[in-house]
Amino acid sequence: MKRSMIILLLMGVAWPHQPVMDMAPRWAGGWGFQFRYETLGSNSNAGLSHYRKTTWFEGVYTWKRSIRATFKLPYHQIESKYQLIDWGNPIEKGSGLGDLILALPLKKYFNLKRSTGNFGLTPQIRLKTGDESNVIKSKSGYGLSLSYSAESFSFYQLYDIFGWIYSEKDPLLGLDINLGIHPYHDNATNTGLFAIWDFTARWQESSVTIQTGPVFMTYRQNIMVRAEVKFPVIDYGKRSQLSKKLFMNVGIGFVF
Numbered sequence: 001m002k003r004s005m006i007i008l009l010l011m012g013v014a015w016p017h018q019p020v021m022d023m024a025p026r027w028a029g030g031w032g033f034q035f036r037y038e039t040l041g042s043n044s045n046a047g048l049s050h051y052r053k054t055t056w057f058e059g060v061y062t063w064k065r066s067i068r069a070t071f072k073l074p075y076h077q078i079e080s081k082y083q084l085i086d087w088g089n090p091i092e093k094g095s096g097l098g099d100l101i102l103a104l105p106l107k108k109y110f111n112l113k114r115s116t117g118n119f120g121l122t123p124q125i126r127l128k129t130g131d132e133s134n135v136i137k138s139k140s141g142y143g144l145s146l147s148y149s150a151e152s153f154s155f156y157q158l159y160d161i162f163g164w165i166y167s168e169k170d171p172l173l174g175l176d177i178n179l180g181i182h183p184y185h186d187n188a189t190n191t192g193l194f195a196i197w198d199f200t201a202r203w204q205e206s207s208v209t210i211q212t213g214p215v216f217m218t219y220r221q222n223i224m225v226r227a228e229v230k231f232p233v234i235d236y237g238k239r240s241q242l243s244k245k246l247f248m249n250v251g252i253g254f255v256f
Helices: 002-013
Strands: 031-043 049-064 067-081 091-097 100-103 106-111 115-127 141-152 155-166 172-186 191-204 207-220 223-236 243-255
Touching: 067 106, 100 141, 115 155, 191 223
Parallel strands: none
Antiparallel strands: 031 049, 031 243, 049 067, 067 091, 067 100, 100 115, 106 115, 115 141, 141 155, 155 172, 172 191, 191 207, 207 223, 223 243
């Protein structure tokens, strides 16, 4: 049963987007950082439950527009309730740092008459820097992401196929799609708003998890704010014994 809990923790770690908000900076010598706060809860008919709150600190530096480096460092607060057949405390709680993720996003930009876009290749590595306990599991791994993104004055789209191979031979394959509109932008103050619909699917050990929901991202000058809610659509397989509730994520980022 504990392995079923662990897959919920890995879902946040495999979040494919890169700072800041997967959109900035787009110039040589640019850098930025962001904070994200996400919550994920689940329960089952047997009374089992798992709740996780994670605060992410993430940063980016661009040597050139097409070459950048990023990091992601999570801090987890987790509570899990198990069904025990012998004496013991059924509730386990834990908090501490998670595993550091380093990435090297490589992008090929192109410009059309009314839009701009890029193809991306992002190798990633996960280092075992997390606290070890019965609730928080540290795991090393290697990841790769292939993406395509395009943006016009009124429309935004992102397609990302990503995979992870972990030290415990537990590979993960995922697909993330963002489709949205850019309904407002003010050139004078560099202020605007994106309204996006997110679709995320993950396959791991004969299990399938699909979530979808709205995303709102606003910006002003060098500050960006993103909020999203995802609803469970499909969740089945031997690693999916818990019926998941809402996934919520909010973040604020700064670019320079």
